[in-house]
Amino acid sequence: MLGQQQNQATIIRDLLRAVQDLSWQQAQGGPHGTNANNTSSIVEQFRRYKLPTFDGKADLLAAEEWIRRMERIFKHLSCNNAQKVLFAEFMLVDAAGHWWESASRTRTEAQQHALTWTQFNEEVMGKYFPQALRDRKETEFLQLKQGKMKLEDYERKFEQLSRYAPHLVDTEVKKARRFELGLRPEIGGIIASHQFTTYSHVLQTTQAISNRLKMDQITQQGAELSGKRKWNGSNEGKGEERNKKVNFESSFGQVIPPYPKCNKMHSGECLFGKHVCYRCGKTGHISKNFKEDPLKKNDEQEKKVKARVFALAQERTTEDPNTGNFKDEIILRG
DSSP: HHHHHHHHHHHHHHHHHHHHHHHHHSSOOOSHHOOOOOOOHHHHHHHSSSOOBBOOSOHHHHHHHHHHHHHHHTTTTTOOHHHHHHHHHHHHHHHHHHHHHHHHSSOOOHHTTOOOHHHHHHHHHHSSSOHHHHHHHHHHHHHHHOOOOOOHHHHHHHHHHHHOGGGSSSSHHHHHHHHTTSOOOOHHHHHHHHHOOHHHHHHHHHHHHHHHHHHHHHHHHHHHHHHHHHHHHHHHHHHHHHHHHHHHHHTTTTOOOOTTTOOOOOOOOOOOTTEEEEEESSSSOOOOGGGOOOOHHHHHHHHHHHHHHHHHHHEEEEOOOOTTOEEEEHHHOO
């Protein structure tokens, strides 16, 4: 950290001397004191910014980002074209600094003094941000689609890539239209029905539509979750009824422990693993596909009816205490 501060201090000291020399050369007999004070003021203002040095070792987009940062600083400084070039030269360090010194030797002193900021920009970009990469970024912008990206991420990507194709977004209408083309269909279909003339207007409307779709999705998910809870609640109720039935039946007799093979409570032989129907004991089908023989079913129903009639007859017949004979209770009461 200390070494970095010393390096920056050295850059500012050398830059101040270089800018002062440039000012004296440009003054040519003018009021030297005024130029010196103005130069010191410019360097002091520049020092207040975080020094955007460039070493040429980072990724290919770093050069373009460094140029943009320098231009933002120049907007706040009252410096001329020659001072811009001088400031930028001092911000080239390490490999980038060596490259610029080598390139400067190929120019005459007059050419070096006449070098404009635009020419400097073109040389740096040509070296560290070649045209092939710029063309690739322009193609990426043309193919940009929102897809699964959040609207905020799509907007950020759109702004980053649009500077590589300025001719496609050089008016508000063209920029708004290009932004619409990349939106998801459910949003872009609504936006396309309006004729927006500014990029900010289409961005605000898109945000409102996106928020509305999110709210609708949350509402739908809540309704689906509520429906699942009701369905699970009804199943839970049925489960409780089954448990109550088991407890009720077991309370009237001995509790049947789970059978070790199938871990279920039942009486009689356990048919688990014998590949037979648990209801009839036969092979070829399982219990849920069991179909009872209609004749056998009717015979069993008839037996049940006879048994029920016999039970009722036993309940209605009592012994006469006087004669010892059994008589129908209903007839006696009649």
